[in-house]
Amino acid sequence: MNRINKKLQEEKKLLSIYFTAGYPNIDDTVSTIKNLEESGVDMIEIGLPFSDPLADGPTIQASSTKALQNGMTSELLFEQLKDIRSSVSIPLIIMGYFNPMLQFGVEAFCKKCQEVGIDGLIIPDLPVDVYNDDYRAIFEKHGLINVFLITPQTSDERINYIDSVSNGFIYMVSSASTTGAKAGFGDAQTSYFERIANMKLKNPQIVGFGISNNDTFTQATKYAKGAIIGSAFVKHVTEHGVNSIHKFVDSIL
Amino acid sequence: MSYNISEKGYYGEFGGAYIPEMLYPNVEELRQNYLKIMAEPSFQEEFHALLKDYVGRPTPLYFAKRLSEKYNTKIYLKREDLNHTGAHKINNTIGQILMAKRLGKNRIIAETGAGQHGVATATVCALMGIECIVYMGEIDIARQAPNVARMKMLGATVIPALSGSRTLKDATNEAIRDWINNPVDTHYIIGSVVGPHPYPDMVAKFQAVVSEEIKSQLLEKEGTENPDYLIACVGGGSNAAGTYYHYLDNEDVNIIAVEAAGLGVDSGESAATSVLGKEGIIHGSKTLLMQTNDGQITEPYSISAGLDYPGVGPMHANLYKTGRAEFIAITDKDAMTSGLELCKLEGIIPAIESSHALAVFEHKTFQPDDIVVLNLSGRGDKDLQNYIDYFKL
Ligand SMILES: Cc1ncc(COP(=O)(O)O)c(C=O)c1O
Numbered sequence: 001m002n003r004i005n006k007k008l009q010e011e012k013k014l015l016s017i018y019f020t021a022g023y024p025n026i027d028d029t030v031s032t033i034k035n036l037e038e039s040g041v042d043m044i045e046i047g048l049p050f051s052d053p054l055a056d057g058p059t060i061q062a063s064s065t066k067a068l069q070n071g072m073t074s075e076l077l078f079e080q081l082k083d084i085r086s087s088v089s090i091p092l093i094i095m096g097y098f099n100p101m102l103q104f105g106v107e108a109f110c111k112k113c114q115e116v117g118i119d120g121l122i123i124p125d126l127p128v129d130v131y132n133d134d135y136r137a138i139f140e141k142h143g144l145i146n147v148f149l150i151t152p153q154t155s156d157e158r159i160n161y162i163d164s165v166s167n168g169f170i171y172m173v174s175s176a177s178t179t180g181a182k183a184g185f186g187d188a189q190t191s192y193f194e195r196i197a198n199m200k201l202k203n204p205q206i207v208g209f210g211i212s213n214n215d216t217f218t219q220a221t222k223y224a225k226g227a228i229i230g231s232a233f234v235k236h237v238t239e240h241g242v243n244s245i246h247k248f249v250d251s252i253l
Numbered sequence: 254m255s256y257n258i259s260e261k262g263y264y265g266e267f268g269g270a271y272i273p274e275m276l277y278p279n280v281e282e283l284r285q286n287y288l289k290i291m292a293e294p295s296f297q298e299e300f301h302a303l304l305k306d307y308v309g310r311p312t313p314l315y316f317a318k319r320l321s322e323k324y325n326t327k328i329y330l331k332r333e334d335l336n337h338t339g340a341h342k343i344n345n346t347i348g349q350i351l352m353a354k355r356l357g358k359n360r361i362i363a364e365t366g367a368g369q370h371g372v373a374t375a376t377v378c379a380l381m382g383i384e385c386i387v388y389m390g391e392i393d394i395a396r397q398a399p400n401v402a403r404m405k406m407l408g409a410t411v412i413p414a415l416s417g418s419r420t421l422k423d424a425t426n427e428a429i430r431d432w433i434n435n436p437v438d439t440h441y442i443i444g445s446v447v448g449p450h451p452y453p454d455m456v457a458k459f460q461a462v463v464s465e466e467i468k469s470q471l472l473e474k475e476g477t478e479n480p481d482y483l484i485a486c487v488g489g490g491s492n493a494a495g496t497y498y499h500y501l502d503n504e505d506v507n508i509i510a511v512e513a514a515g516l517g518v519d520s521g522e523s524a525a526t527s528v529l530g531k532e533g534i535i536h537g538s539k540t541l542l543m544q545t546n547d548g549q550i551t552e553p554y555s556i557s558a559g560l561d562y563p564g565v566g567p568m569h570a571n572l573y574k575t576g577r578a579e580f581i582a583i584t585d586k587d588a589m590t591s592g593l594e595l596c597k598l599e600g601i602i603p604a605i606e607s608s609h610a611l612a613v614f615e616h617k618t619f620q621p622d623d624i625v626v627l628n629l630s631g632r633g634d635k636d637l638q639n640y641i642d643y644f645k646l
Contacts, residue, residue: 050549051550051551052417052422052423052535052536052550053426054272054429054430054433055273055275055433056430061416061417065416065417068549074548075547098271099533099544099548100547100548102532102548103544103546103547124274125272125273125534126271127269127270127277128274149274149275150274151274151275151278153275153278153436154274154277173275176275176433176434176437177275177433177434178430178433178434
């Protein structure tokens with residue numbers, strides 16, 4: 001069974017952390033992953049940096065630009081991850097934009113993912129239909145779970161469609177926005193969380209965008225199976241480095 | 254074979270809507286409504302009335318006698334430079350502001366490189382009394398001060414794009430991010446035949462007025478609707494799309510697309526996207542774009558700010574791939590020389606973008622009885638400083 005599916009069966013609420021590969025330093029990728037697992041994080045999204053990250057706010061944009069300046073590439077990321085499964089057992093997901101994967105070759109990319117032990121992918125600009133028609137078979141052949149996003153604006157009909165195509169979890173974007181910490185969640189989020197919870201989808205939901213501390217984590221996981229923190233974590237390592245990761249994780253859990 | 258858009262939003266293998274889910278409702282709303290709205294008689298009436306009385310259409314199809322003599326062929330210039338605001342860009346912004354109104358939007362965002370599309374957008378927003386926000390790369394803001402001032406005078410807010418390379422592609426990213434953050438009340442007026450479906454098709458349809466006019470004007474002057482050649486410069490490809498639109502599937506008419514070679518196609522400082530680009534995704538569209546082997550989008554270069562976009566519209570990617578259009582890359586130097594030549598021969602100062610199209614006559618020989626129609630997409634006022642610096646005037 002895929003590590004993501006197994007993790008989703010655990011009774012607890014899940015904390016997933018996003019970080020940008022090759023940031024702050026090119027060699028921080030593996031130590032970041034290890035530190036995150038040791039700190040008690042349940043799942044990791046490894047950000048493959050892209051020059052033009054449309055769905056990201058300033059924090060992740062800046063980390064992506066820096067990571068690319070540091071020399072990060074798809075090939076180097078796979079090289080860095082080649083022994084990761086000798087020491088890390090939690091689910092690992094690559095989050096990146098579609099163009100670098102297209103250039104690598106989608107099949108070759110999926111094959112590499114399987115080889116190094118990646119469990120799933122999040123590709124914000126790969127539409128559900130295109131995935132379903134052109135790439136689903138390749139992903140499944142390599143044991144990869146593809147994760148789709150929904151937002152407060154997504155219609156019930158489309159959510160049901162996305163649920164039918166998904167086989168891991170649904171990434172619930174907390175509000176209409178790019179990535180980045182908001183001040184907190186208001187009534188709009190609560191009613192959105194409730195609406196989705198009441199839909200009784202087959203896939204569990206994990207909330208992302210705007211989760212930055214214990215408060216927002218608790219609010220999000222009241223309704224959902226887990227929550228993902230990205231920008232707030234990237235900001236923390238920018239300021240404190242990868243050795244203080246446990247401090248950040250302790251402040252959330 | 255049709256070179257037009259398919260039901261699913263593709264030109265051959267190019268196009269589509271490779272967008273994050275956050276943009277899906279906005280783009281889907283537009284996709285479901287744009288053809289319906291454009292077909293409404295009241296829309297057509299308002300669109301054409303504004304093009305006539307506000308923009309100054311139809312623009313002349315001018316027989317350039319001295320230029321024709323020099324190159325020993327029959328050259329007609331489609332005078333888009335005579336439009337209000339000085340370029341073809343306003344055909345699209347008039348169409349899109351009317352679209353935005355019918356969709357009930359009360360806030361407009363746009364991206365701009367040189368500022369031409371930003372000015373054209375600020376203009377129609379002033380005309381309609383709608384809030385206008387224009388994203389412009391920090392570097393371009395510094396390079397294009399007069400257009401920044403124009404936008405401000407027209408009441409627009411100009412927001413510097415500080416991300417990435419701080420030029421047109423990043424301004425486009427920022428506009429898209431704004432749209433993600435404001436999904437309900439905002440319409441994004443994109444400036445060329447680029448971006449996710451239905452933008453390339455919608456913008457092409459608004460620009461199609463150019464070839465519609467060419468057909469009737471040429472019939473009157475030459476007794477035929479069909480020229481032997483159509484020539485247009487290609488940045489994103491909107492003036493070219495408008496020029497080709499009604500001739501796309503008429504293979505008696507040859508199509509020439511002119512890209513900016515910058516310092517030379519192989520110099521590393523170029524914007525010749527079709528030759529240098531590879532298939533990929535940029536701003537939500539599958540097309541040809543300039544990128545590294547790793548799939549990172551690179552910065553193009555051209556002396557012409559309107560042509561240095563790292564991608565090209567999906568219609569043009571398909572015209573290139575199928576061979577329907579001949580693509581010619583023109584260097585800074587050749588474009589500037591041809592621009593100055595038009596000034597001297599015809600008394601017309603062209604935009605540097607359009608000067609690239611004019612330089613084709615130095616690179617390709619036409620027959621004396623060939624009818625060649627060239628889209629003079631804009632006037633050179635905005636480029637005066639460039640011409641001054643280049644020719645030490
Ligand atoms: C006068 C003129 N021509 C051409 C272009 C290039 O755009 P497109 O290829 O969309 O026509 C521009 C863009 O700013 C322009 O100002």
